[in-house]
Every structure is written in structure tokens, then in C-alpha cells.
Amino acid sequence: xxxxxxxxxxxxxxxxxxxxxxxxxxxxxxxxxxxxxxxxxxxxxxxxxxxxxxxxxxxxxxxxxxxxxxxxxxxxxxxxxxxxxxxxxxxxxxxxxxxxxxxxxxxxxxxxxxxxxxxxxxxxxxxxxxxxxxxxxxxxxxxxxxxxxxxxxxxxxxxxxxxxxxxxxxxxxxxxxxxxxxxxxxxxxxxxxxxxxxxxxxxxxxxxxxxxxxxxxxxxxxxxxxxxxxxxxxxxxxxxxxxxxxxxxxxxxxxxxxxxxx
Amino acid sequence: xxxxxxxxxxxxxxxxxxxxxxxxxxxxxxxxxxxxxxxxxxxxxxxxxxxxxxxxxxxxxxxxxxxxxxxxxxxxxxxxxxxxxxxxxxxxxxxxxxxxxxxxxxxxxxxxxxxxxxxxxxxxxxxxxxxxxxxxxxxxxxxxxxxxxxxxxxxxxxxxxxxxxxxxxxxxxxxxxxxxxxxxxxxxxxxxxxxxxxxxxxxxxxxxxxxxxxxxxxxxxxxxxxxxxxxxxxxxxxxxxxxxxxxxxxxxxxxxxxxxxxxxxxxxxxxxxxxxxxxxxxxxxxxxxxxxxxxxxxxxxxxxxxxxxxxxxxxxxxxxxxxxxxxxxxxxxxxxxxxxxxxxxxxxxxxxxxxxxxxxxxxxxxxxxxxxxxxxxxxxxxxxxxxxxxxxxxxxxxxxxxxxxxxxxxxxxxxxxxxxxxxxxxxxxxxxxxxxxxxxxxxxxxxxxxxxxxxxxxxxxxxxxxxxxxxxxxxxxxxxxxxxxxxxxxxxxxxxxxxxxxxxxxxxxxxxxxxxxxxxxxxxxxxxxxxxxxxxxxxxxxxxxxx
Numbered sequence: 001x002x003x004x005x006x007x008x009x010x011x012x013x014x015x016x017x018x019x020x021x022x023x024x025x026x027x028x029x030x031x032x033x034x035x036x037x038x039x040x041x042x043x044x045x046x047x048x049x050x051x052x053x054x055x056x057x058x059x060x061x062x063x064x065x066x067x068x069x070x071x072x073x074x075x076x077x078x079x080x081x082x083x084x085x086x087x088x089x090x091x092x093x094x095x096x097x098x099x100x101x102x103x104x105x106x107x108x109x110x111x112x113x114x115x116x117x118x119x120x121x122x123x124x125x126x127x128x129x130x131x132x133x134x135x136x137x138x139x140x141x142x143x144x145x146x147x148x149x150x151x152x153x154x155x156x157x158x159x160x161x162x163x164x165x166x167x168x169x170x171x172x173x174x175x176x177x178x179x180x181x182x183x184x185x186x187x188x189x190x191x192x193x194x195x196x197x198x199x200x201x202x203x204x205x206x207x208x209x210x211x212x213x214x215x216x217x218x219x220x221x222x223x224x225x226x227x228x229x230x231x232x233x234x235x236x237x238x239x240x241x242x243x244x245x246x247x248x249x250x251x252x253x254x255x256x257x258x259x260x261x262x
Numbered sequence: 263x264x265x266x267x268x269x270x271x272x273x274x275x276x277x278x279x280x281x282x283x284x285x286x287x288x289x290x291x292x293x294x295x296x297x298x299x300x301x302x303x304x305x306x307x308x309x310x311x312x313x314x315x316x317x318x319x320x321x322x323x324x325x326x327x328x329x330x331x332x333x334x335x336x337x338x339x340x341x342x343x344x345x346x347x348x349x350x351x352x353x354x355x356x357x358x359x360x361x362x363x364x365x366x367x368x369x370x371x372x373x374x375x376x377x378x379x380x381x382x383x384x385x386x387x388x389x390x391x392x393x394x395x396x397x398x399x400x401x402x403x404x405x406x407x408x409x410x411x412x413x414x415x416x417x418x419x420x421x422x423x424x425x426x427x428x429x430x431x432x433x434x435x436x437x438x439x440x441x442x443x444x445x446x447x448x449x450x451x452x453x454x455x456x457x458x459x460x461x462x463x464x465x466x467x468x469x470x471x472x473x474x475x476x477x478x479x480x481x482x483x484x485x486x487x488x489x490x491x492x493x494x495x496x497x498x499x500x501x502x503x504x505x506x507x508x509x510x511x512x513x514x515x516x517x518x519x520x521x522x523x524x525x526x527x528x529x530x531x532x533x534x535x536x537x538x539x540x541x542x543x544x545x546x547x548x549x550x551x552x553x554x555x556x557x558x559x560x561x562x563x564x565x566x567x568x569x570x571x572x573x574x575x576x577x578x579x580x581x582x583x584x585x586x587x588x589x590x591x592x593x594x595x596x597x598x599x600x601x602x603x604x605x606x607x608x609x610x611x612x613x614x615x616x617x618x619x620x621x622x623x624x625x626x627x628x629x630x631x632x633x634x635x636x637x638x639x640x641x642x643x644x645x646x647x648x649x650x651x652x653x654x655x656x657x658x659x660x661x662x663x664x665x666x667x668x669x670x671x672x673x674x675x676x677x678x679x680x681x682x683x684x685x686x687x688x689x690x691x692x693x694x695x696x697x698x699x700x701x702x703x704x705x706x707x708x709x710x711x712x713x714x715x716x717x718x719x720x721x722x723x724x725x726x727x728x729x730x731x732x733x734x735x736x737x738x739x740x741x742x743x744x745x746x747x748x749x750x751x752x753x754x755x756x757x758x759x760x761x762x763x764x765x766x767x768x769x770x771x772x773x774x775x776x777x778x779x780x781x782x783x784x785x786x787x788x789x790x791x792x793x794x795x796x797x798x799x800x801x802x803x804x805x806x807x808x809x
Contacts, residue, residue, distance in 0.1 A: 033276075071269050072276070184284055187277040190315045193270050194328050 001054035001151050001171075003045045004108060005115045006101055006132065007038040007073060009066040010122040018230045034069040037117025040179035043186055044147050045115050046077045052150060055079050057108060061089055061100055067201060075188035075196035082108065088206040088213055093221035094123075098131025100216060103209045105136060112171040113149050118142065118178045129176035140174040141167055147175050268732060271334045275341050281314055282345045288616060291346050291471065295619055298465055300473040302432060305352050309383040318380055320357045320364070325376035332507060332570040336514040337733055343518025347623035348471025350515055352385070355428035355472075358508055359386030362437045362448040366491035366500040375450060379435065387433035389424045389451075389477055390501065397636040399439070399446065399498060404479060406440040406449060417486050418442065420449060420479040428630075430475030431460045437490070438479070439501065444494025448501075449484050457482040468622030505632070506584030507573055512631045513566050513584075513591035517559055519624035520595025523602035523617045524555050528807045530606050530615075541605075548800040549793070551605040555598035556803055557744045557796075560734060561721040562591040567731045568720045582644030585637040586713040592627035593634055599624045638709030645712050646699070649690045657687035664719065667726045674725040674742050675718070675749025678788045682715040682753030685780035689760030692776070696768045704763050711756045718752035721745045740802045747795050753785045 011030045034042075045056050058073040060066050061084040070081035084104055092100060105111060114136075116129035126142075133140035145164070146157040154173055158165045188196070206216055214220060240250050255261045266274070286304060294301050308316045319335055321327020330338075335357070342350035356379070363375055378384055395401040404422025408415045420440050424430070436451045436458075451458055461476035486492075490500065531541035531552070541547050569583045599621040603610035610617050628634045648656040661683035668676035690708070698704050724731060725745040728738050736744070757780040764771060777783075 068269050068272060072273055075273060185280070187280040188273065189310075189312055190274050190277065190318055190328060191311055193273040193277065194266060196273075197267065197270055 001048075001052055001112045001149065002110050003048060003054050003056045003113045003115060003149075004105055004111050005038070005042045005045045005056060005058050005073070005078070006117075006129070007042060007058050007060045007069055008035045008117070008120045009033070009060065009062050009069040010035045010120050013121045018228055032065065032068065034072055034185070035117050035120045035122075036183060036185060037119060037121070037177060037179050038069075039117075039185040040183055041115040041117050041175075041177040042073050042076065042078065044177060045113075048113075048147070048149050049077065054112075054149075057082065059101060059104055059108070060084070061092075061097060061104075064203075067203075070201050071193075071196050072188070074199040074201070075192045076186060077192075078199075080199065081201035083201060083203045084205075084209070085203050086205040086207075088211075088216045091218040091221065092216055093223035094125050094127035094131055095222055096216050096220035098128050098135055099220065100206070100209070100211055101128070102132045102135030103211045104204060105132065107204070107209045112151075113147075113154060114138075114172070114174040115147065116174065116176045118176045126176070129174060133174035136172075136174070138172045138174055139169060140176070141169060142176045144175050144177050145180070147177065265331055266328070266334050271337060271732070274334065275337060277314060278316070278338065278341050278345075281308070286345055286349070291616075291619070292613065295348075295470045296613075298463065298470045300352060300432060300463075300471055301349065304349065305385065306383060308349075308353065309385075311383075316353055317356050317383070320360055321376045321380045322364075322372070325372060326380040327376065332510065332573045333567065333732075336510055336566055336570050339511045339514035340518035340521075340733065343515040343624075344522040346471055347515060347519050347620070347626070348469040350518075351428050351469050351472035351626070352432075354511060354515075355388060355433070356384075356386040357511065359388040359429070359433070359435070359437050361388070361504045361508065362439075362490050362497075362500050363450070365503045366448065366496055368492055371450075371487070371490065371492075375435065382434075384434040385429050385432055386435045386437065387427050387429040387477075389427050389430075389436050389438040391424060391426050392422070393425055397632050399501065402439065402441050402446055404438070404440040406442040406447065408443060409483065415486055418449060418484050418489065420451065420482045420484065422479050424477040424479075426464065426474055427477055428472055428474055430473060430477055431463050432473045436477065438477070439497050440479075442489070442494040446497030447494045448490040448497050450488040450490065451479075451482060451484055455482050455484065467625065468619070469626050470622075502581065503579070506569075506580035506582075509584035509588040509631050509637075510566060510569055510573065512627050513562065513587035516588070516592030516595030516624060516627040517562050517566065518595075519620050519627065520555065520591075520598035521559055523595075523599040523620040523624070524552060524559070525807055526615065526617050526620075527602040527605035527610070528552055528803060530609065532804070532808060542804050545797065545800070547605070548803070549796050551601045553796050553800045553803060555594065555601060557748050557799060558590075558594040559598070560731075560736065560741060560744050561717050561748050562587070562594055563734055564721040564724045564731045565717045566591060567733075568724065582641055585632065585640040585644075586716055588627075588631065589634055589637040589641065589710070589713045590717045592624070595624050596621075596628050635706055638706040638713075641709035641712050642699075642705045646690070646705075646708075649687075650694070654687060654691045654694075657683040657690070660719065661687070664722070667723065671726045673746065674722045675746035675788075676722050676726060678746075678749035678753040678785065679715065679719045679722050681781055681785050681788070682718065682749070682756045685753065685757040685760055685782075685785065686711060686715055688776075688779050689756070689764060692764045692768070692771070696764075696771070698764065698767045701767050704767060707759060707763055711759055714752045715756050718745075718749045722749050735806050736802065740799065743795050743798050743802075747792060747799065750785075750788050750792055753788070756780075757782045757785050 009032050012033045048054055049056050056078040057080045058070055058078045059082045060070055074081055119126035130140055141156050144156040144158050148155045154169050156167050158167055308314045318327045319330030323329040392403055406418040406420045409417040434453050438449050438451050457480040459478045464474040534541045566587050569587050602617040609615050661680040664676045664680035693699050722745045725742045730738050
């Protein structure tokens with residue numbers, strides 16, 4: 001069985017600020033991490049590898065520094081890495097990114113299961129995974145908290161409003177993973193980090209994967225970002241106090257005053 | 263296998279940070295600090311191959327280790343110090359304890375002991391210090407006498423005592439320096455060997471998460487094969503061969519401890535509203551208590567990294583550079599931690615915040631592996647020889663190099679470095695002519711001035727080459743501003759302190775003439791724009807460390 005995990009290097013969102021004057025992200029000195037949803041998806045892929053002996057390939061698109069997240073994945077147990085790195089990819093939105101990744105997946109060749117994080121914490125779009133499935137013309141199951149696979153089928157736990165679904169699907173299939181609220185990502189030992197240097201990371205350009213340049217980068221991206229801004233600070237609320245009866249009376253008064261009730 | 267590349271180094275650092283985040287809470291540290299107790303389970307877990315295997319870094323690859331290079335070891339040391347200097351010391355003691363083996367062991371000894379340390383996760387301790395023998399190992403009292411059988415030396419009986427040994431009470435393997443008939447020699451002694459006992463854990467001012475204990479040897483028998491290198495009398499050489507390297511690790515401790523303290527204070531200052539705004543927006547607060555320290559950290563980082571890269575080529579040696587790195591970084595870290603308490607006011611003085619503990623911890627870095635005063639003497643001796651050998655040209659030649667750098671890149675303070683070198687050359691020459699180095703105090707202070715200007719020179723040099731030292735969070739433009747500030751202040755310190763020393767010990771020298779000779783006015787003239795530059799650095803610090 002062949003599993004491909006799509007991963008992305010993102011700025012550690014807990015440390016990213018938006019410059020209120022320019023509306024751009026302040027990236028200075030902000031460390032980069034593996035997108036936590038992707039990290040979780042990778043761990044799930046490696047669990048399947050443990051059970052079935054599947055081959056796990058990690059795929060990422062980004063500048064050369066993104067090799068760091070591929071190396072992390074290899075140190076955790078993935079077998080091979082592919083980095084799509086080319087100026088032609090720069091500025092791609094989720095549509096163009098999905099096209100590039102799907103084109104690379106076709107070049108990788110055989111695959112049974114493609115795992116993606118539900119979304120990246122820098123963009124929060126949750127569109128790239130479904131976009132890849134669409135490009136490849138394979139089924140997708142999104143928003144899964146667990147995934148298991150034998151050679152032919154996957155079984156996933158999909159979160160839905162008010163509960164969860166257990167779904168089975170034939171392969172090939174693309175699954176996007178959410179992660180537990182208290183998720184603490186695994187990191188490799190020093191020895192594993194050291195040994196990961198021996199594993200192969202291929203770097204492919206747009207030409208290497210035979211991508212149509214018109215479908216990449218800003219040209220291939222229908223999305224235009226108008227502006228980025230931090231949400232306005234919440235107005236200070238009004239605190240009321242008193243006995244339950246008094247509070248009820250006050251609340252009714254406020255609701256009437258604000259015309260929520262007549 | 264290939265040496266660890268930058269990506270691997272950063273990955274190891276991420277793993278260490280993540281481990282600390284999950285397993286070493288501030289509460290755990292605080293409790294162990296209060297109880298004066300080593301978190302032995304944590305230390306053992308950090309040695310676990312499947313968790314981190316941190317001790318493997320110092321073990322050569324052929325014996326199952328990672329053959330860590332100086333750069334990754336110092337960066338790990340810096341990160342460890344940010345977590346807790348006591349835990350850092352526990353790990354470092356294993357590094358240090360293994361060094362005599364690394365430097366002097368035979369292949370068979372290395373195979374036997376390194377494999378044991380690597381695979382059985384053994385803690386190691388370095389047993390050199392005695393009551394009367396610290397940096398001055400010549401006064402060594404512990405003895406190793408021959409045990410002869412059939413006319414052949416089959417073993418040694420070690421008798422004596424050691425004090426202040428890190429991991430002393432908890433190690434499994436000890437490397438012990440003792441006076442054999444053929445001279446000082448290192449021996450390997452295992453815990454549990456009859457006659458070998460460990461004293462109670464010391465009640466220390468800081469690094470209370472590190473076990474420190476005395477060792478007692480009462481005719482402790484070790485087989486002849488435990489004599490490191492199988493040759494007596496190599497002990498001092500083996501000890502000194504690693505000073506450049508081990509001191510660099512402690513330099514990284516000073517840097518890491520200091521950074522952690524200042525960053526804690528800076529985070530607090532971003533939230534503490536006084537007189538209508540956060541403290542971090544107040545110029546006086548920043549320029550007095552925060553910004554100068556971060557400038558020194560970046561200078562120290564550049565110097566430590568530069569020395570590490572040299573050590574990787576030269577393997578051992580660089581005793582003067584190791585001493586400069588340690589003196590500069592640990593004294594900077596210590597002063598920074600002191601100011602971090604001040605910056606946080608009453609909060610800084612309580613145990614609710616980490617800075618009070620860091621201040622107690624980081625002080626040790628100015629003491630162990632050579633006190634600051636021993637280092638000043640080492641630095642002075644090293645460079646005094648260069649001054650004499652070159653007939654006073656040593657620093658003048660470097661001044662000319664920095665003139666050339668300034669011509670190419672006028673934004674990095676190379677002009678001030680050149681002025682500082684010339685002033686230093688003049689002060690050293692006056693000391694030679696007037697025999698001023700008969701004053702021990704002068705030699706200490708000269709060691710300090712040498713370290714000050716040499717660190718500034720390396721920082722400026724790296725900036726001129728647009729090199730951002732790995733681990734730095736600043737962009738090159740900000741680093742250039744920092745180098746400019748640092749160079750100006752270092753040159754001023756060299757000239758003004760140099761004047762004070764010469765005039766203070768040699769009253770018949772003409773003050774105006776000497777002042778002109780060290781070009782004090784020229785150095786002062788470079789101060790234009792200094793405060794603006796420092797304000798720029800403050801702004802950058804606020805941006806980078808804003809929560």
C-alpha cells in the first residue's frame with residue numbers, strides 16, 4: 001500500500017501578528033512549524049505503516065526552507081520526501097496549489113491513500129485537500145478524526161454536527177484529518193533526526209512535474225486577497241448584578257430596549 | 263554517515279523544546295528547586311534513545327553515538343540552559359566526564375566505555391576538583407598507587423577526595439584525576455567499587471536541580487586497563503586539551519540563561535501598563551534594562567559560533583578563544599539576569615516568576631569551568647604572548663584589517679573596532695614599557711578588555727559578511743545596527759579603561775599625551791547616533807518578542 005501525506009510548513013500561528021498599519025503579516029523572527037493538522041495526519045499514516053508495512057511518501061510545496069518539515073516527517077518514520085520548489089509556484093492560491101500537488105502525485109505514481117490535514121493554520125481555508133481529490137478525480141472524506149486502512153479499504157471516523165460517522169471506502173481515496181483539541185505533536189529522538197539525513201528528498205520544479213505554467217502561481221489563482229486585518233477588539237460588555245429575580249427583570253428590560261423582544 | 267546538517271540541528275532543537283514543553287513544567291522546576299533535588303527520572307528520560315538520546319551527541323558514531331559537532335553541542339547547551347541550568351549541568355557533566363576518554367582513550371577503552379554510556383544510558387561525572395585544586399590542578403592530592411603482581415602493574419589503588427562534582431551523587435561512571443607515580447592521570451571508576459563513596463548533595467545558591475557532591479576514595483582498586491590512554495602522566499594535557507571546547511559549552515549556558523531571563527522580562531514589560539503605556543514602549547526602561555543585554559547576546563552568539571566553527575576544523579585547542587567566549591557570554595548573561603529582576607520589579611523578586619531562579623542559576627557559569635578571573639588571566643597570557651612576539655603589531659595588524667572592512671561596509675562599526683584595536687595595542691605597549699603587568703589586577707582587566715574588543719570584532723566581521731548567526735532571530739540589518747552599537751561601546755571601554763589602568767599604575771605618564779595616543783576623542787566622536795541606533799534595536803526587540 002502506498003500512502004501520500006501532503007504537508008505544509010507554516011509560521012507558528014501563536015506568534016504571528018498582523019501589522020495594523022499595513023495589514024500584512026509580521027513574519028520577523030517567527031519560527032516555522034509543521035502545520036499541526038498535517039502533523040497529526042502524518043502520525044496516522046505512520047500508524048498504518050506500522051500495521052501494514054505501507055510506504056509513506058510526504059509531499060510539500062514551498063521554498064527551500066520547507067525541507068525542514070519533510071526532514072521532520074522522515075525522522076518520524078516516513079520513507080521518502082518530495083518538495084515542489086520553484087518560483088513558478090509562488091503566489092498560488094488553494095486552487096493552483098491543489099493543481100500542483102495533484103500533478104506531483106500523478107508523477108509519484110501509484111497511491112492508495114492520500115492524507116491531508118483538514119486545513120493549514122496560516123490560511124484556514126480547508127480547500128487544498130478537497131481540491132487535490134477533485135483534480136485527481138478520486139473520492140474524498142473530509143474532517144476525520146481517525147483513519148485506518150488495510151490493503152483495500154479505509155475506515156474513517158468523520159466528525160459531524162452532534163456526533164460522528166464511521167465510514168468505509170474503497171481506495172484510492174483522499175482523507176482530510178482534523179486533530180484532537182489537546183493534540184501534542186510527536187517529535188523524533190536525536191538519533192532518528194540524525195538518521196533521517198540518509199533518506200531521500202526529491203526536489204521538483206514545475207517543469208519536472210510537467211505542470212502547465214498558466215495554471216500556477218498568481219496567474220493560475222482565481223482568488224485575490226483584498227486585505228488582511230485583525231478583527232476589531234470586542235466592545236466591553238455591561239455587567240449586571242442582583243438576585244435571580246432582579247436579574248431576570250433587568251434582562252427583559254435590556255432585551256426590550258434593544259428591540260430583541262416586544 | 264554525514265555530519266548533522268543545519269536542518270538536523272534545528273530538528274534536534276525542536277525535539278528538545280517540545281520535550282521540555284511537554285515534560286518539564288515551571289512547576290516541576292520550582293518544586294525541585296525548593297527541595298534541592300535533581301529530577302533524575304527526567305534526566306534518564308532525556309537519555310532514552312526513543313525519547314531524545316541527548317547524551318549520544320558526544321559519543322563518536324563508531325561507538326553508537328551521533329558524533330555531534332561543536333556547533334550542535336553548543337546550540338543544544340544554549341537550549342538546555344533556557345529550560346533549566348541545573349538540568350543542563352546534569353547533561354553537561356556527562357559530556358565533560360566523557361571528554362578525557364574522548365581525548366586520551368585507546369580505541370579499546372573507547373569501544374568499551376562509550377558503548378556502555380551510549381546503550382545503557384549511563385550518567386557520567388568528571389572528578390577533577392579538590393579542596394586545594396580547582397583551576398590550579400598542580401596541587402592535586404588524590405593519589406593512585408601501583409598494585410604490582412608478578413613484577414607487573416596490574417592495577418591502581420586510588421586514595422583521596424574530590425569536591426563539588428556535578429552528578430557526583432548520581433553518576434554511574436566517574437572519570438577521576440589522580441596523581442600516579444608517573445604523574446597526573448585519568449582513571450575510570452564505576453559506582454559501587456569497594457572503598458568509593460559519595461557525599462551528600464550540596465545545598466547550593468542555584469542550579470539546585472543539578473546534583474553536586476563530594477567523592478571519597480579509600481584505597482579504591484581499579485584495574486590497569488582503567489587508566490585512560492594506558493599511559494601515566496597525561497592527565498593535565500588531556501584536561502587542558504578540551505578547555506577551549508568545554509568553556510564554549512558553558513559560554514552557551516550563559517547565553518541561554520541570560521536570553522531566557524531577558525525575554526521573560528520583555529514579555530512582562532509588554533503587558534505591564536505604567537503611566538499610560540506598556541513598559542516596553544518606554545525608552546529609559548528599554549535602554550537601561552533590556553536592549554544593551556540583547557546586543558551583547560547577539561555579539562556573544564556570533565563569537566561562540568565563530569569559535570565553534572574553528573574548533574570543528576582544529577578539533578581541540580583554542581584555549582584563549584574558549585576563555586573569551588565564556589568570560590563574555592557568562593558575565594553578560596549574569597548581568598542580564600540581574601537586570602531582568604530589576605525590570606520586573608517586585609514580581610521579579612518573587613519565586614512566582616523564573617527570573618529570580620535564573621539569576622541564582624546563571625551565577626555558576628561565571629564560576630565553574632574556570633572562574634571569570636582565571637579566564638581573564640588565561641586571555642591576558644595568550645594575547646600578551648602575541649603582543650610580545652609581534653613586537654606590538656598583533657592588534658595593529660587587525661586594526662588595518664578593520665579599516666579595510668569599514669571602507670567596504672561603513673555600517674557595521676568596523677571603524678570603531680579599528681580604533682579599539684589601536685587603543686588596546688597602545689595600552690599593551692605602555693604596560694610592557696612600564697612593566698605594569700606586575701600588577702595582577704592590570705592583567706585581569708586587560709583580559710577583560712581583550713575579550714570585549716575581540717568579541718566586538720568578530721560580531722562586526724560576521725555582519726560585514728552579511729552572515730546571520732544560526733539561532734539568531736534578527737535580520738541582518740538589525741544585527742548591523744547592534745554591531746555598530748557594540749563596537750562603539752567596546753572601543754570606548756578599551757580606551758577609557760586602558761587609560762585608567764595605565765595612569766592608575768604609572769603616575770609619571772602624561773595624561774593628555776596618552777589620551778591622544780589611544781585616540782579617546784576619536785572614539786568618543788563615533789558615539790553620534792548611538793541612542794538612535796539603540797532605539798531601533800528596542801523597536802525590533804518589541805516586534806520580535808511581542809506576544
